[in-house]
Structure formats: structure tokens, C-alpha cells
Amino acid sequence: xxxxTKLVVNRRGFLKGAASAxxxxxxxxxxxxxxxxxxxxxxxxxxxxxxxxxxxxQLERDAGAARPPTGGSPRAAVRPGSxxxxxxxxxxxxxxxxxxxxxxxxxxxxxxxxxxxPPNLMPEFITALHEESAVTMAHGYGKATGKPMCALLHGTIxxxxxxxxxxxxxxxxxxxxxxxxxxxxxxxxxxxNDMAGMVRSYTKWDATPKTLEESLGAIQRAYNEAITPPCGxxxxxxxxxxxxxxxxxxxxxxxxxxxxxxxxxxxxREIAKSLLDAQNxxxxxxxxxxxSGVRLAVQLAELVGASTSTSATQGPMSFPQRHPLxxxxxNTSYDYILGLEQPGxxxxxxxxxxxxxxxxxxxxxxxxxxxxxxxxGGAGRGGGPAGRTVTIDAEASLPAIxxxxxxxxxxxxxxxxxxxxxxxxxxxxxxxIEALTRALEQRRAGWDAxxxxxxxxxxxxxxxxxxxxxxxxxxxxxxxxxxxxxxDHNKPYSYLGGQGAGGMGxxxxxxxxxxxxxxxxxxxxxxxxxxxxxxxxxGVLWTAQHHQLPMLTVMHNNRAWHQELMFVxxxxxxxxxxxxxxxxxxxxxxxxxxxxxxxxxxxMAGEGPITDPLKLGPALKRGLASVKNGxxxxxxxxxxPR
Amino acid sequence: MxxxxxxxxxxxxAVLIVPAAIRAQATPPAQNRKPVTTxxxxxxxxxxxxxTLYYDHACYSCHGFNGETGARPFVxxxxxxxxxxxxxxxxxxxxANVAPVQPSTAMPNYPAESLSDAQARDVYAxxxxxxxxxxSIEKIPVMNQILAAAKKPYKQ
Numbered sequence: 001x002x003x004x005t006k007l008v009v010n011r012r013g014f015l016k017g018a019a020s021a022x023x024x025x026x027x028x029x030x031x032x033x034x035x036x037x038x039x040x041x042x043x044x045x046x047x048x049x050x051x052x053x054x055x056x057x058q059l060e061r062d063a064g065a066a067r068p069p070t071g072g073s074p075r076a077a078v079r080p081g082s083x084x085x086x087x088x089x090x091x092x093x094x095x096x097x098x099x100x101x102x103x104x105x106x107x108x109x110x111x112x113x114x115x116x117x118p119p120n121l122m123p124e125f126i127t128a129l130h131e132e133s134a135v136t137m138a139h140g141y142g143k144a145t146g147k148p149m150c151a152l153l154h155g156t157i158x159x160x161x162x163x164x165x166x167x168x169x170x171x172x173x174x175x176x177x178x179x180x181x182x183x184x185x186x187x188x189x190x191x192x193n194d195m196a197g198m199v200r201s202y203t204k205w206d207a208t209p210k211t212l213e214e215s216l217g218a219i220q221r222a223y224n225e226a227i228t229p230p231c232g233x234x235x236x237x238x239x240x241x242x243x244x245x246x247x248x249x250x251x252x253x254x255x256x257x258x259x260x261x262x263x264x265x266x267x268x269r270e271i272a273k274s275l276l277d278a279q280n281x282x283x284x285x286x287x288x289x290x291x292s293g294v295r296l297a298v299q300l301a302e303l304v305g306a307s308t309s310t311s312a313t314q315g316p317m318s319f320p321q322r323h324p325l326x327x328x329x330x331n332t333s334y335d336y337i338l339g340l341e342q343p344g345x346x347x348x349x350x351x352x353x354x355x356x357x358x359x360x361x362x363x364x365x366x367x368x369x370x371x372x373x374x375x376x377g378g379a380g381r382g383g384g385p386a387g388r389t390v391t392i393d394a395e396a397s398l399p400a401i402x403x404x405x406x407x408x409x410x411x412x413x414x415x416x417x418x419x420x421x422x423x424x425x426x427x428x429x430x431x432x433i434e435a436l437t438r439a440l441e442q443r444r445a446g447w448d449a450x451x452x453x454x455x456x457x458x459x460x461x462x463x464x465x466x467x468x469x470x471x472x473x474x475x476x477x478x479x480x481x482x483x484x485x486x487x488d489h490n491k492p493y494s495y496l497g498g499q500g501a502g503g504m505g506x507x508x509x510x511x512x513x514x515x516x517x518x519x520x521x522x523x524x525x526x527x528x529x530x531x532x533x534x535x536x537x538x539g540v541l542w543t544a545q546h547h548q549l550p551m552l553t554v555m556h557n558n559r560a561w562h563q564e565l566m567f568v569x570x571x572x573x574x575x576x577x578x579x580x581x582x583x584x585x586x587x588x589x590x591x592x593x594x595x596x597x598x599x600x601x602x603x604m605a606g607e608g609p610i611t612d613p614l615k616l617g618p619a620l621k622r623g624l625a626s627v628k629n630g631x632x633x634x635x636x637x638x639x640x641p642r
Numbered sequence: 643m644x645x646x647x648x649x650x651x652x653x654x655x656a657v658l659i660v661p662a663a664i665r666a667q668a669t670p671p672a673q674n675r676k677p678v679t680t681x682x683x684x685x686x687x688x689x690x691x692x693x694t695l696y697y698d699h700a701c702y703s704c705h706g707f708n709g710e711t712g713a714r715p716f717v718x719x720x721x722x723x724x725x726x727x728x729x730x731x732x733x734x735x736x737x738a739n740v741a742p743v744q745p746s747t748a749m750p751n752y753p754a755e756s757l758s759d760a761q762a763r764d765v766y767a768x769x770x771x772x773x774x775x776x777x778s779i780e781k782i783p784v785m786n787q788i789l790a791a792a793k794k795p796y797k798q
Contacts, residue, residue: 322796436792440785444776445717446710453711463787486788490796562703566713569700573750579699580756617784640711641703 063117077246081212082107083115085179085243087252088219090122094150094177096141096516098126098134098543100161102154104181104190107243109152123150126516126547129539131158133509135165135233137540138176140513143316143496144471146290148175148226149513155182155190159198159235164503169233170202172500173287173366175226176233178203179219183240195237204232212242216253224258229289229393230366262397263364263390265404271338271362272404276413278336278360280420281306282329285319286341286365286394291492293317293395297340300398301325303405305417307334307424311342313484315497320490325421327428339363340394365394439485451638452613457528457554458482460617464624469523473514474507475499478530478563479556480642493517504561505536508553512540515549515632524627525551531588531595532561542602544632551632552623555595557609558641560587565641599634608636679718683726685767687760692768695761701769704749709772714749717774724769731762 085108089097097112099105112125128134134151141149153159159180169176184191192198196206205225207218215238222234263271275281283306285297297319301308307329310319319326342363390397443455459482469491475498476483489495496514499506511527518525534555544551565586572579583589599606605626607619616637623633696702702712709717716724723733734752752762779785 320796320798324796433789433792436789437779440779440788444779444782444785445715445774446706446708447776447782449706449708449710451707453706455711459782459784459788463784463791466787466791488792560703565700566703569703570750573752576751576753576756578756579750579752582700582703640706640708642706642712 063119077244079247080107080111080243081215081245081247082111082243084212084216084247084250084252085219085238086111086115086123088216088255089150090116091252091255092220092223093147094123094223095147095520096126096137097123097150097152098128098137098513099152100128100131100134100154100158102152102158102181103186104155104158104183104240105152105179105238105243106181107240108179108181108238111243126543128509128543130537131161132165132505133512133537133540133543135162135169135176135178136506136509136537137513137516137543138178138233139165139169139172139174139500139506140473140496140510141517142169142174142176142231142513143172143510144473144493144514144517146175146227146292146317146492148177148223149516150177150179153178153180155180155187156192156195156198157190159195163199164505165509166199166233166235167202168500168503168506170204170500172497173229173231174233174500175231177219177223177226178233178235180235180237181240181243182208182237196235199235202233203235204230206235206237208237209242212245212247213250215242220253220255223255227289228258228260229395231289260393260396262395262400263392265400267390268397268400268404269408271364271401272408274336274360274362275300275304275306275338275401275405276408278334280329280331280334281336281338282334283308283319284337284339284342285309286311286339287315288317288341288492289393289395290317293398294319294492296395296398296402298323300402300405302421303402303409303417305419305421305424306338307428309342310489312489312494315495317492318489321494322432322488322490324425324428327424327431330420330423330427335360337361339365340398341365362388362390364390364392364397366391435485443482443486446640448613449640450611450613451558451640452611452616453640454480454556454642455482455486456613456616457556457637457639458486460620461526461554462487464620465524465526468624468628469521470494471496471514471518471523471525472528473511473525473551474527474529476528478533478642479528493523504533507533509537509540511551511553512544512549515544515551516547518550519548519630523550524624525549527551527553529553529555531555531557531559531593534595535588535593538598539602541599541604541632541634545603548630549632550627550630552620552627553599553606553632553634554620554623555608555634555636556639557593557595557636558639559589559592560641562586562641595636596634599636604632604634606634606636608634609638610636611638678720678722678725681720681725681770685763685770686727687763687765687767689764689767689771691761692764692766695757695765696768699752699757699765701765705769708774709769710774710776716769717772724766727763727766730766731759734762 099109101109109125112123113120126137128137131151131153138149138151151162153162162178166178180195182191182195194208196203196208200206205222207222209215209218215236218236222236226232226234281304283297283301285308288294288297294317301319302325306325308319308323308326310321310326312318312321339361342365443459446453447456458480471493472483472487472495477498483495496510507527507529511525511529515525565582568586569579569582572582594609596606596608607622610616610619619635623635626633704712704714706712706715709715723729734757735754
């Protein structure tokens with residue numbers, strides 16, 4: 001394939017030309033009559049009533065039929081390569097591309113916003129104020145949907161800005177599609193021969209294609225690699241020249257989805273038999289890949305009447321917490337456990353007590369399983385851990401196991417399953433109410449306290465959202481984790497879990513990414529936002545407002561990086577040198593930060609700071625009303641430390 | 643270093659552990675004593691000064707601003723080491739100067755050089771002013787709503 005170098009104007013030449021044009025424009029501007037200048041006031045004061053109706057040409061452009069002017073700039077291509085790249089993204093079902101603008105991907109950006117009918121939709125360009133935010137948005141979106149979102153990165157500098165977020169997504173086994181623009185002819189420091197090398201140790205796959213055709217295939221491959229388990233971020237580095245190249249009659253290749261392997265038919269038969277032969281089988285469900293996997297897990301549990309455990313209170317894509325089969329069940333002496341991406345069943349640190357007591361165990365998945373830690377055909381009780389580890393995708397294994405269960409099912413087994421399931425449902429509901437009552441009793445403490453207890457935030461929120469389709473996007477581990485006991489996590493996306501690699505600066509941009517998913521699915525996002533975390537990337541509040549995302553941010557404002565405060569206090573104490581200086585470098589005081597004003601400066605509605613617990617509930621209601629109308633809202637709550 | 647414990651390590655451990663065990667027999671660890679919900683022992687410190695100290699020394703970071711929340715709440719179930727001024731000061735000092743690993747190292751040590759006896763009494767006066775009377779679950783509407791929601795049938 002040919003590289004179109006003739007059509008490309010040298011960058012420095014372009015800048016020189018732009019400067020001349022600007023000077024000319026300034027000269028012309030001085031000649032504009034004053035009255036003309038006043039008829040079109042700029043900015044928000046401009047009245048819609050004064051805007052002229054769109055011209056035919058504008059309507060055509062709005063419909064994505066933009067074409068370069070005939071006989072115009074030598075830079076222009078009639079069918080630029082980046083149009084085909086965007087078509088690939090569209091064919092892959094990429095909803096959003098987040099980026100902080102950068103010249104090395106200007107071709108792709110222009111295609112996103114102008115190509116197609118309608119343009120700037122599937123994918124839509126999401127304006128990020130930092131590359132780290134763009135990638136963390138993709139991280140949050142990926143966890144909420146099980147699908148990749150795309151982020152564009154500008155050269156070496158964009159990749160390095162994004163590095164921390166890529167690292168977290170990788171640790172979190174979350175798919176994300178990253179495209180880095182490269183412009184070898186511009187600023188030397190912004191490009192490199194092997195740009196992806198800077199993040200290669202924590203990306204799953206990368207490519208630097210040399211032709212337009214290769215670029216299209218590389219984007220498709222990167223998508224496939226990202227969603228093939230173990231999932232993770234992937235990167236394609238695309239030269240600016242390939243984006244601007246005239247594609248001519250080149251066709252976009254058809255996408256071939258990845259073939260994700262599951263257990264083989266023999267294994268499926270054996271697992272199905274074990275589930276049906278067991279008197280009290282259990283299914284331990286970890287984090288599956290997609291909502292489809294969750295539906296299959298529910299189907300299997302219902303088919304065999306197994307009690308289940310879930311990781312839905314710890315992260316996404318697991319068994320519904322309120323499902324009647326979810327819980328300890330009527331009898332906790334399990335004689336067969338099937339683990340689905342469940343590292344606790346057979347793990348690096350040895351089997352759990354439950355596993356030791358079980359007669360037999362099979363764990364399918366990649367979730368923290370170390371090959372070789374299990375002993376095939378172990379004897380069970382007294383004979384060490386009895387477990388098989390099948391290092392293969394659990395979600396892709398479920399259809400074959402379900403088919404085998406159906407094949408081996410008999411009327412007698414059906415009756416047993418029904419009876420067992422009913423007993424489990426009764427026992428689990430009783431256990432749930434008992435645990436909830438205990439949790440509520442504990443969370444009464446400090447109910448009327450000021451600053452406001454973190455438990456009260458979660459307790460006040462729950463009745464307001466229980467009937468909504470919600471996503472809790474923010475990690476709750478630094479806020480008491482109260483959702484895990486007070487809320488029900490019944491959807492694959494109910495709770496998106498932790499940061500991935502424990503890095504701060506994740507919560508707000510991940511919530512924005514989840515809110516992007518929520519906006520197109522008529523859901524709402526709850527973001528209980530720790531103050532230290534928000535200050536890494538507060539610009540995402542503007543992104544949420546600009547794109548009108550349904551995100552309620554409730555500040556857990558303890559005016560500190562609180563865990564670090566405790567650590568430093570402890571260090572001061574054990575060294576016997578006094579604790580009164582432990583706040584240095586660990587607190588956000590002198591001055592306190594006003595988050596309502598911060599949100600307001602980004603255009604977001606909000607209220608606070610709230611210190612009176614009686615004012616919390618009404619504020620949450622107002623916030624949810626705004627979010628349900630499609631506008632984000634911020635409530636600054638001054639809280640107890642944890 | 644070898645991963646296996648050496649004889650020297652066993653001897654060293656015995657030297658450290660045995661006296662600690664003897665002390666533990668003489669005075670049961672504070673955390674083993676039963677907590678009480680009402681304290682009546684005398685308070686001689688200045689609660690207003692204690693409030694500043696409670697903040698400055700970041701006591702709130704683990705115990706909450708009211709002693710009710712956080713990693714180590716102590717209200718309303720007051721642990722025995724908070725029963726009297728004397729036991730409170732002994733707890734602070736004992737950790738640093740007498741038996742630094744007892745009852746645990748989870749709480750920072752407070753030697754007299756960083757918190758004098760008078761200041762400790764002020765802190766004690768302040769924390770004794772903490773009153774905890776949260777409403778019962780029945781009297782908290784949202785908690786009733788949470789329980790009611792949990793009793794509803796599960797919807798797919």
C-alpha cells in the first residue's frame with residue numbers, strides 16, 4: 001500500500017502559513033464595521049433567536065456528509081484513512097472515544113466528529129481534561145459494561161500521562177482500547193520509535209502498524225485481545241500520516257470476533273455430573289467477563305439448585321446478591337464446589353476452610369489461580385485440598401456445562417433440585433435479614449453525629465435508589481464499605497469495586513466512565529467521592545457536566561488522605577516523638593476545600609458543605625432528581641473520617 | 643538469612659515473651675476486661691483544652707470526632723482502660739515506656755514528653771463528655787425502609 005507523503009504539508013510550513021493567515025485575519029478584522037460585530041454576540045449571551053436558520057451546506061455537514069472543498073488544500077484527502085479507522089470503531093460497537101486533544105491524532109479526531117451519518121455518534125468524542133482521566137473513564141466504562149471504550153493518547157507525552165490509569169486497568173483485568181497518535185515529523189520529544197514500549201509491561205497487546213490497511217486490522221485485533229480473557233488494555237500506535245492518507249477504494253475488513261475457549265466436552269460432562277450427584281453442591285462465583293456470563297451463572301445455579309456465593313459486593317459481573325440461591329444455603333456442608341473465576345476456592349495461599357470441608361472442588365477461570373496448586377482427584381476430607389483447576393474462561397465454559405446438566409437431568413434429580421432450592425431460599429432470606437439487622441444495629445452509632453457518619457450517607461441513599469437502575473461506581477473501601485451490607489448488588493454493574501492497583505485518582509474519572517455507560521442505558525451513577533481522590537483529576541467534573549452525565553457525586557469529605565494520616569500518626573507514636581505533627585502532609589486543611597464551589601466552577605449544580613445530618617436526606621433527594629433529569633450533581637458532605 | 647528459626651531466635655523470643663507473660667498474669671490485658679456503658683469516675687481535666695488536644699493529636703482519626711465511629715470507636719461501650727483517669731494515663735504510658743507491645747501496637751504510644759499527665763487528663767475530660775444516644779432502628783425511618791426493602795420478593 002502506498003504512503004501518501006505528497007499530500008502532506010510539512011508541519012513547520014503549516015505553522016508558518018497559519019501565522020501569516022492569522023496576521024491577515026487580524027488586518028481584515030479591523031475593517032469590520034462596528035455594527036456588524038455587535039449583531040452576533042459571542043458566547044453564552046448569544047441569543048438563539050438571533051441565530052439564522054442553518055444553510056443547506058450546514059445541514060449536510062450535520063448529517064456527516066462533510067467533504068473537503070474541491071480543489072482546496074493539498075492536505076485534504078477525499079476519503080481519509082482515519083474515516084476508515086472510525087468505521088472500524090463503529091463496526092466494533094465502540095460507543096465513546098475519550099481524549100484530551102493532541103495533534104498526533106487530529107485526523108482520527110476530525111473523522112470522529114465529522115464522518116458518518118450521524119457524525120460523532122458510535123463513537124462519540126468525549127472531551128477529557130487529562131489523559132489519565134480519559135483512560136480511567138474507559139476503565140470505569142469497561143467494568144460497568146464488560147466492553148472496551150476507546151481512549152486516544154497524544155504521542156509519548158499522552159501515553160505517559162495515561163500510564164497510571166493503564167496500569168490500574170491492567171491490574172483490574174478490564175478491557176480498554178487505546179490508540180496513540182504518533183507524529184514523527186513534529187516535536188521529537190513527542191514521538192519515539194517504540195512508543196508502546198513505555199507501557200508494554202502493563203498492556204496486554206500492542207502494535208505499531210506501518211500501513212493504513214494494517215492499522216485497520218490492528219484496531220480490530222486490539223479489540224479482540226482486550227476482550228479475550230484475561231482481559232486488559234491494549235494499544236495501537238497510529239502515525240498521523242496514516243490517518244491523513246487517501247484511502248481510495250480500500251475496504252474496511254469485516255470483524256472476526258475472538259473465539260474464547262471454554263472447558264472441553266469431557267470436562268463439561270464431569271462437572272455437570274458432579275453438580276447433579278452432589279447432595280449439597282455450591283457454586284462460588286467471582287468476577288465474570290460480561291453480563292451474559294452472569295446470566296449463565298444464574299441459569300446454572302437454578303438448574304442444579306446450588307447455593308451460591310458472590311463477589312458482587314466487591315466488584316462487578318458476579319452473582320446477584322439478593323437471588324434466593326445466594327447465601328450460605330440451608331446446609332453449609334457442601335460436598336461439591338464449583339468455582340467460577342473464584343480465587344478463594346483454590347488459591348495461592350491454600351484452600352479456604354469451606355473448600356477443605358468439601359468433598360470435591362473444581363475451579364474454572366483465571367481469577368488468581370496459580371497453575372499447579374491444586375491436586376487433581378484429591379480425596380477431600382482429611383486428604384488435603386481436593387480440587388481441580390481448569391485455567392480457562394469460566395463464562396465461555398458455562399454454556400457447555402448447562403447443556404450437559406440439562407442432558408443428565410432426570411425427573412428424580414429435578415425434584416431434589418426443586419426441594420433443595422426452596423430450602424436454600426428460605427435459609428438465605430433468614431440469614432440476609434439477620435445480617436442486615438446486625439449491620440443496621442452497628443451503623444446506628446454516630447447516626448446523629450456531626451460531622452456526618454459515612455454509614456448514614458449509604459443508609460440515606462439506599463431507599464432513594466432501591467427502585468432505580470443504578471451503578472455504584474466509586475470504590476467504597478475508604479468510606480466504610482457500608483454498601484456491601486446495606487445495599488443489594490443484583491446487577492452485573494451494581495458495584496464496580498476498587499481501583500485496580502489501589503492508586504488514587506481513580507474514583508471520579510471511573511464514575512464518569514460508568515456514567516457514560518449509564519447515559520445510554522437509562523441508568524444512574526452514584527459516586528461517593530473521597531476528597532483526596534477527587535483532587536487528582538477534578539477536571540472530570542467538567543466532562544460530566546459538558547456531556548450531561550447522570551452522576552450523583554456525594555463527597556466523603558474528611559479533609560484528609562485519611563488512611564495516610566492514621567499511618568503517619570502511628571509512626572509518630574511508635575517512635576515516641578509525639579503525634580501532633582502527624583497532620584503535616586496528610587490533611588487537606590488551611591484552607592479547607594469547598595467542593596460545591598469547585599463543582600460550580602465546572603458548571604455543575606450542587607450544594608454543601610453539609611454538616612447537619614438532618615440536611616443530608618433532602619439534599620440527596622434533590623441530587624437524585626437532577627441526575628434522573630440527566631444532569632450531574634455534587635453534594636459536599638463533611639464526614640467522619642471513616 | 644536462613645528461613646528456619648535458629649536456637650538463638652528461640653532464646654531471644656523466650657527472653658522477651660516470658661516476662662511479658664508474667665506481667666500479663668499480674669495485670670490482665672485491658673482489652674480482655676469487659677467494657678462498660680456508663681462511667682462515673684471523677685474527671686479533673688479541662689474538656690475545652692482536651693477538645694483541642696483531641697484534634698491536634700488526631701485522636702479523631704481512629705476514634706471519630708465523637709468516639710462513635712471510625713476504626714476504633716469506644717462510645718458507648720467504653721473499654722476498661724478508659725474507666726478512670728488513672729487507667730487512661732497508664733494505658734497511654736504503658737504502651738510507650740513500660741510494655742510497648744501490650745496490649746497491642748495498633749494505637750500510637752503517647753509518652754509523657756509528647757502528652758503530659760495534665761494534657762492527658764484534659765483529653766480524658768473531653769472524651770468523657772461524649773454522649774452517644776443514637777435512636778433505635780425502629781425510630782430511624784430510612785433503616786425501616788432498608789429492612790422493608792430487604793423483605794420484598796427478589797426481582798430479576
